[in-house]
């Protein structure tokens with residue numbers, strides 16, 4: 001698959017759902033991909049990318065930003081509080097606000113640094129014990145809490161359980177976002193982004209379908 005194929009599939013899924021494809025951001029998930037592959041996509045004029053580790057992003061994105069204007073970098077992996085400052089410096093958008101402690105850290109940093117990137121709250125839609133995120137039942141209260149801290153909450157994000165129908169999770173995330181007045185939804189990956197678009201995704205996170213299998217393989 002290449003960028004053109006993915007873009008075509010996005011356009012088709014948007015059309016089927018009666019949606020404007022320009023309202024859907026393709027985040028090219030470049031984690032663990034060799035720099036040549038990332039650069040190839042940059043050369044095709046794509047600018048939105050996702051990384052799941054602060055350290056890895058710090059190693060490759062400052063140079064890419066020097067070479068290419070308008071890079072839009074999204075953090076899509078779990079964030080330790082002690083790396084929050086670095087994440088604020090490196091990323092344009094953070095998709096993984098997943099706990100109250102991190103919200104407090106963000107609020108403090110926002111004060112101190114005078115800016116805060118747009119944020120998505122990660123919801124653990126499958127209520128999986130090993131997975132990060134706010135439980136669906138706690139989401140309304142957490143959105144309130146973040147707003148009270150003046151954090152720029154733009155939307156919700158989820159990673160559905162691998163063994164369940166993703167659509168159920170996309171529908172749940174959509175509903176939670178709607179009732180909290182949030183318009184952006186970060187959901188859908190290589191295997192299910194078309195379904196995510198049908199349920200209102202505004203940000204899809206696509207790695208392997210775009211770049212090929214990750215080397216070394218994903219965890």
Ligand SMILES: *Cc1c(COP(=O)(O)O)cnc(C)c1O
Pocket residue numbers: 029031052076077159189190191205206207208209
């Ligand atoms: C790796 C990753 C993706 C991309 O996964 P693919 O299946 O390769 O498209 C999307 N979202 C998150 C949070 C990821 O960690």
